[in-house]
Amino acid sequence: MKNTILHKANTRGHADHGWLNAYHSFSFASWYNPERVQFGMLRVLNDDTVAAGMGFGTHPHDNMEIITIPLEGDLAHKDSMGNTEVIKTGDVQVMSAGTGIQHSEFNPNADQHTKLFQIWVFPKYRNVTPRYQQITLDITEQKNNFAQILSPNAEDAGVWIYQDAWFYLADFDKNFSKTYYINKENNGMYVFVISGTITVDGQEIETRDGLGICEFNDLEFIATSDAKFLLMEIPMEQ
Structure with missing residues (x-):
């Protein structure tokens, strides 16, 4: 749940x-x-x-x-x-x-x-x-995509940090939808909308809103307008 x-x-x-x-x-x-x-x-x-x-x-x-x-x-x-x-x-x-x-x-x-x-x-x-x-960053990778900008792995795309976290930037056209799949079990997700409006599993969030979600395996993102947003998958406990 x-x-x-x-x-x-x-x-x-x-x-x-x-x-x-x-x-x-x-x-x-x-x-x-x-x-x-x-x-x-x-x-x-x-x-x-x-x-x-x-x-x-x-x-x-x-x-x-x-x-x-x-x-x-x-x-x-x-x-x-x-x-x-x-x-x-x-x-x-x-x-x-x-x-x-x-x-x-x-x-x-x-x-x-x-x-x-x-x-x-x-x-x-x-x-x-x-x-x-x-x-x-190659910002073209963000168009209708979750473009990874941070991870725990030095060999992956983006920068790396000393934590089991994954960050993505996304730039969705209106009505575009995409499913996000968690990288590490028991991590949570904090979504922050840079501009526009999106729904995350049916929850609408608008410009500069933040939505924290935990206890999930996947999430459906739908842009209800052209929208840019930041996804931060984060461990909930150390």
Whole structure:
């Protein structure tokens, strides 16, 4: 029997700092909701807009898998491992923070905001050696498909992390349908709609809604409008 939890877009935490307009699907910073701390091993899903020329100063992380997906614009990244990169729309970046890293993230453009998702996943192993990975996606693979962008396996498509998780991006035409089959028994799924409207096993979710599902083997996705969405298959327990 599937269990679901619906997080409507307007129930998310919100913080507008001027330079940063942030929406939190799960408790983050000054926004705390005891019923919205995490979904399984998914700890943070932040939907951020960074003003032109602004960004996050150097700050630390440890024992977390940190995934960044730019949606519009670019993000300049610098870290204590010596990486200096620009993450562009269509890229995906991951850091395994492990024993500890420090990094900064800035919008390098003077005339354009940057929109991004930052996602934190609890790792399977603690205190690993920190690592960095960044790739450019072939966005054509997302058209009417679940295009894998993350997995536990370095040899698979996308980036990899220290957790039994699989992420996909999808760009469905209206009325297109496709069935998703779970990768690992007892994992859950958190679906986040980037734009448009879809149904997941009959449950309608709209732009910026999140839907958590557990105790399933397969799920039917139908686009009721043109729709882009992110699928995150996540262990429910460590």
